[in-house]
Amino acid sequence: IVHYTSLLLRKYHGGHVAIRLALGGATNRPFYRIVAAYNKRSRDGKYIEQLGSYDPLPNIYNEKLVSFNFDRIKYWMGCGAHPTKPVAKLLGECWSFVLKPYMNRISFSGGQMWTQTGIKLPEDHGVQEKQ
Amino acid sequence: MAARCAGRALSRAARSVINAEYNRAARSQTVQRLTCTAAPGSSSSGQDADRLKAVQFADAEVQDILNRITGLDLNKVFQPVKQELKPPKYRLLTDTQLEEAAHKAGTQAKKLLKMPPVLPERKPIEEVLCEDKMLEGMDKAKYVFTDITYNIPHRERFIVVREPSGTLRKASWEERDRLLQVYFPKNERKLTPPPMFKEENLKVMFGQNRHHAVLNYCLVQFEPDSAEFKRVHALTYEDIEKNGKYNLLWSTRLFGGLVWHLISSQRIDGLLSDMLQRDRVHDAESLVHLFNLAHPQSDSALQAQQQQASGLELLKIYADCECQRPGFIKLALQVYEQTKTQSSA
Numbered sequence: 429i430v431h432y433t434s435l436l437l438r439k440y441h442g443g444h445v446a447i448r449l450a451l452g453g454a455t456n457r458p459f460y461r462i463v464a465a466y467n468k469r470s471r472d473g474k475y476i477e478q479l480g481s482y483d484p485l486p487n488i489y490n491e492k493l494v495s496f497n498f499d500r501i502k503y504w505m506g507c508g509a510h511p512t513k514p515v516a517k518l519l520g521e522c523w524s525f526v527l528k529p530y531m532n533r534i535s536f537s538g539g540q541m542w543t544q545t546g547i548k549l550p551e552d553h554g555v556q557e558k559q
Numbered sequence: 560m561a562a563r564c565a566g567r568a569l570s571r572a573a574r575s576v577i578n579a580e581y582n583r584a585a586r587s588q589t590v591q592r593l594t595c596t597a598a599p600g601s602s603s604s605g606q607d608a609d610r611l612k613a614v615q616f617a618d619a620e621v622q623d624i625l626n627r628i629t630g631l632d633l634n635k636v637f638q639p640v641k642q643e644l645k646p647p648k649y650r651l652l653t654d655t656q657l658e659e660a661a662h663k664a665g666t667q668a669k670k671l672l673k674m675p676p677v678l679p680e681r682k683p684i685e686e687v688l689c690e691d692k693m694l695e696g697m698d699k700a701k702y703v704f705t706d707i708t709y710n711i712p713h714r715e716r717f718i719v720v721r722e723p724s725g726t727l728r729k730a731s732w733e734e735r736d737r738l739l740q741v742y743f744p745k746n747e748r749k750l751t752p753p754p755m756f757k758e759e760n761l762k763v764m765f766g767q768n769r770h771h772a773v774l775n776y777c778l779v780q781f782e783p784d785s786a787e788f789k790r791v792h793a794l795t796y797e798d799i800e801k802n803g804k805y806n807l808l809w810s811t812r813l814f815g816g817l818v819w820h821l822i823s824s825q826r827i828d829g830l831l832s833d834m835l836q837r838d839r840v841h842d843a844e845s846l847v848h849l850f851n852l853a854h855p856q857s858d859s860a861l862q863a864q865q866q867q868a869s870g871l872e873l874l875k876i877y878a879d880c881e882c883q884r885p886g887f888i889k890l891a892l893q894v895y896e897q898t899k900t901q902s903s904a
Contacts (some may be wrong), residue, residue: 480707483751489734491720495742499708521721522704523689552729 442456443467445509447501449482450475458484462496462515464504479504494518614852616677616819624849625815628842629672632810636668646857670856674815678784687728694725702731705738712740736782739857747779756780756791765798775814796820805833822853828884831874835891844870847877857881 446467453459461480465475482497496519499554505511511519614621652660688732718730718738730738740748754760755776762774773795781788796817799805808814820826827850834843851860851873858880862868868876871892878888 453638490699490700491703493696493703493705493738493741495705495707497709518702518704521694521727522719523704523727525685543628 445476445504445507447479447504447509448512452497460484462518464500464509466511477504494522496522509549516521576780577636582733605649615623616718620852621849622815623673625670625674625818625843628818628845628849629674629814630810630839630842631672633664633668635810637664666885672810672812675778677816677819679730680786680789681782681784684729684731685823687726687729688719691725691727696723697725697879698723703734703738705742707742714745726876728826732782732785736785745779746766752787754781756787758794761791765795768807769867770795770799770804770807771811774816792816792820800826800829803829803833805830806837817873818849822833822850825857825881827851828882828888831877832887834885835888835895838895840871840874840895844873846865847873850881857885 435545444467447464448464448471449460450456450463450465450472451460452472459477462480462482463475464477464479465473469475479502480494480544483493485492501519521553583763604615616622641696673813684732701723704717704719704721706717708716716739718735720734721727737750740750753776755764761773765768774792777788777791781791799807800821805817808817818827818830821830827846831843831846834840834846847859849855851863854860858879862876862880863873866872866876873894874888878885878892882888
């Protein structure tokens with residue numbers, strides 16, 4: 429296994445790349461960008477790449493819009509980036525199994541359950557990676 | 560557009576989940592074309608339904624005829640579109656340069672006259688990917704997940720909705736259009752269709768004879784195979800047909816669609832009489848030829864096949880067999896023949 433993380437973080441010792449939500453928007457109106465950034469950077473500071481967005485307030489059709497650039501997320505996960513809990517929850521909900529296989533049923537603050545990795549998948553869904 | 564989508568979809572076989580319907584439509588079109596060319600016009604008995612498949616809109620022959628009928632009125636094609644006012648530019652040209660400029664104008668006009676596609680209506684997407692009971696009641700709003708990867712054609716993108724009841728389903732066509740406009744906006748397309756496309760407002764537009772504006776806006780706003788697109792186009796064509804305002808769309812790129820719609824519903828009498836009135840006899844002949852291609856089982860087509868007719872005889876056969884207003888067409892043909900003999904004599 430080639431450890432890309434250490435090559436990537438040559439100048440940045442002891443940290444890792446994280447895929448996390450960076451907060452933006454205005455007062456009483458949050459808006460998150462899903463971002464690949466170094467762990468120790470500030471939450472809204474300089475990031476490596478933006479991988480999507482998440483709007484926590486529902487729109488007129490009662491939808492919360494989430495976007496993922498799955499191609500690049502797979503790349504960063506392959507480089508050893510760690511998703512944070514909210515990002516992993518969103519990824520699990522949209523059924524892209526970028527979660528590690530041992531992460532089944534980890535409960536999160538409100539007693540909410542994550543999707544298990546043991547669910548039957550149809551053959552032609554191109555996004556999943558079974559590990 | 561149809562050919563490009565079909566090509567890309569065939570090469571991306573792994574991602575063809577959403578595209579399954581479209582693939583099937585494209586493949587069936589090519590199969591029909593093969594049967595058309597394989598059996599050239601053996602139409603002795605009307606029972607050979609397999610051999611006499613009617614032509615589709617996208618066939619080369621049909622497109623050829625429609626392009627010819629549409630006409631090339633440079634004044635109308637390059638009609639001033641409302642833009643910023645700029646002072647006119649004057650250039651000094653030699654004769655050859657002037658000819659070249661006119662030739663270039665002709666090719667540019669042909670590009671502007673490229674017909675928008677007529678596709679079968681899209682079937683609603685109703686695929687449920689997963690039902691997670693344990694996620695039920697977690698949230699009151701739906702989560703809509705879009706794939707923003709840059710290099711995928713929009714028809715093949717994954718757009719997926721997680722309902723509050725825990726079901727994970729694919730997004731419907733309207734949701735898809737809306738979200739693709741959010742993340743990959745097209746110029747001048749709105750998220751919610753503007754109120755112009757409601758019935759009452761459309762009638763106002765038709766009263767002001769602005770059919771081409773309606774259809775152009777419809778092209779920008781909706782996808783060619785959506786129900787809304789088809790509805791607006793049907794209403795426009797009905798209004799034109801009712802009032803005989805065919806000349807509004809002549810020499811625009813919307814004329815081919817109008818002709819195809821009238822041919823599929825077998826109501827080309829108004830258009831024929833209009834063409835004959837404006838002395839476009841060759842266009843009228845090609846129109847009847849197209850009608851025979853599209854409805855190979857009809858009387859006029861079979862008789863034309865038997866007599867190997869062409870030109871004015873085609874029109875006469877059509878007037879005898881299928882026409883609802885034969886008197887006018889026969890009269891117009893007589894007048895045309897008289898003028899031809901007078902001018903030659």
